[in-house]
Amino acid sequence: MATFNIQVNGRQQQVDVDPDTPILWVLRDHLQLVGTKYGCGIAQCGACTIHLEGTAVRACSLPVSSVGDKPITTIEGLSEDASHALQEAWREHDVPQCGYCQAGQLMSAASFLKSNPNPTEAEIDAAMEGNLCRCGTYNRIKEAILTAAQNS
Amino acid sequence: MTLIKTKHNRRSFLKVTAASGGGLMLGFSWAMSCTPADKVGEIPLEWFDINAFLSIAQSGKVTIMSPNPEIGQNVKTSMPMVVAEELDVKWEDVIVKQAPLNTDVFERQVAGGSQSLRKGWQALRMAGATAKQMLIEAAAKKWNVDKSTCSASLGVIAGEGGKSVTYGEIASFAAEMQVPDEVKLKDPSEFTLIGTDRGNVDMEGIITGKPLFGLDTYKDGMQFAVVLRPPAFGTKLKSYDDTGAKTVKGVNDVIRFGDKVAVLANSTWAAMKGKKALQAEWDNDENLESTNYHDRELRKLLNTKAEEPKRKDGDVNKGFSQADKIVEKVYEAPFLPHNCLEPMNFYAHVTPEKVDLLGPIQTPERTRRQVAELLGRDQSEIFIGMTRMGGGFGRRLYGDFVLEAAEISKLANSPVKVIFSREDDMTAGTYRPASKYKFKAGLKDGKMIAYHLVGAGVNMGNATREKNFPAGTVANYLVESHNLKSNITTGAWRAPITNFLAYAEQSFFDELAESAGADPVQFRLDLFQQAKDNPVGTVDYDIDKFMGVIKLAAEKANWGNPDAGIFQGFSAYYSHNTYVAEVAEVIMKKDTPVVTKVTCAVDCGIVINPIAAKNQVEGGVVDGVGHAMYGDFSFYNGQPQQNNFHQYRMIRMKEAPKVETHFVKSYNDPTGLGEPALPPAGGAVANAIYKATGQRFYKQPFMKDQIVLG
């Protein structure tokens, strides 16, 4: 075990874990931040997407030892009061079915919109390629991203 | 307006009590069927089980406790809407709670088969209407007036002379009233809430990352358990060495149970690492089956005469001998894993006093029985709580992972959460069975005069739906089915049987229409018309509804007159009491077909929550298209050959067509919606790709035919 100081959603956290522990399990098992989901463990489904220094990364494939002092944002920290333009758009389009993939979808979309505030549909397709939705809510996700882009 | 009885033989479907903290609490039976009590002789006892509650607090807030687990079909939102409609309250004042299976009063919880709304519809309406009537009667009594002079709307009861009282104010008094023997249901044309778009009641939790799912269960003292299972169907554990596993930091214990070995640790990661460090040897004790074995055996069966036909009208051989054209095709489908995005998992805490279980399961009652049997405990000591589920698709009807959790907890004498890795989830599944179908049809002067279907599936029982279309439309009709027994675990998968049967049938009809020189839509309509005018044997589907969706889809998609560059394909299917027709559109992009849009027409009775209902249709279509194109799963010597998403391809955003949904306007009782949009989707797409490329697909996934789909 080793001690790591990491910054999550603006707060400094200390955890005592094996260096190879993916940040996904540090968040879930050690910091009670369970919004970040496990779906595949090999960076294929996007359910575990978080932001590292504002950029979307797959938490299942990111060992805690490689995080250093780069700030992490999880779905719990996407906005203070669930008022992110994407969260609003998710409500408007009633996006989720089972809901399991949605935190990862939101985090991927949020990081993407920051770099491309006015995307085309094809650009959204490309950016969201790494996020699976087993329930097939892709069309709503896409529409919600377009709505959020318009409203922000 | 309909009057329905709330009692049968002095037994009531409803019970009233005072709510704790004041107010009215009404318990009701979810299983109460749609049939009026006086129309049936014997009413099953379970119809009287009180298993759902609605309470009206003094604040006027209405809480509806739904016993039905949410797997993503929106039951947790749509069902309470039905109660609120009859009760006549503002939707904003309704709070929905998921009820656990932990008292004797919550029973018969099951989600699956698109049946939740269908079964609950009448019960939910009755509960809402009864509470409303009791509130009105309470107000009338208080005012000392006749109840007919009072009316209720949006949570307020009004009497003559401007008298008014809110539900909350009168609720405690209403709790002292008798449950009326008979209540009035609204006429569907009076509905104001049903038929309007209402957002998912769990939306806030989902978009802010709140713990909702089974995997989000964390309890004091809980250990994390990851299990090593036999790597191939047909093998069992010979021996294992846990030396390496025990050196992994955080691993507390390694426990064998049956042919499995559980690693218990104080974190998920440590348990996963511990499992990887286990060394095990396996014995073969049964056949080790491979995909080529299944293929060979199923093909053999397709050419075998069944002992008993499933249905026989006329004489197909005579029909074929009179035909001027015969079309015969074989369609093949692989096994499929469910791949719920939330892998299987469950929490268990077995103590001498009781057994606490919590997690995502669609069949808590059946599972409770199985756990009781496994542990040798009384069912009354077993409590199952249900979480939201990260997808079901049939997988969570099977409680294997609950049994594992219970057994491990007992052996470890500790609370545990069993977690399947994705690899565990994909390789220890209850798969959609592999199946094959052979269709043969005889045409004479462009009319179908003989039809013969042979189905063969792995552990499928009857692989056909012999009563479905085209039964009734053709004079000579024969359906046969064969079963191939296997040690691979198989089970229900979204729209069981029909998820592939519909594909095969609707692709075949496209070829048939072509051979007959007919338009595919008109070809089907002519057959239905024939069945209407001159049915052959019994017809177990509603011909008018079937024709209705076919015409609606054709009209909305501008069938037969697509814009330049667009190729259309048609498909229609009836399953789970719902009729669906779909038109797929394909364009060519640099010699590659791209599915751009699917237009759906759906008759599922009254639509309760359109925004959610459309979501189900969209998801069903995307699921159907995705698995038809990409879903491939195989076995070699009993071992699954795909174990994660790098090897098992699933449809992604850029491959998902747009979906346009049109519901037939209907006041009929609601029917299933979680599944019926899936079966026709693959066929519509395949038929459109054929128009665009001239290529037919006889095997799923289409990808195997070297087609690259953009």
Ligand code: FES
């Ligand atoms: S769990 Fe990280 S991408 Fe799937």
Ligand code: FES
């Ligand atoms: S909503 Fe179920 S996986 Fe996306």
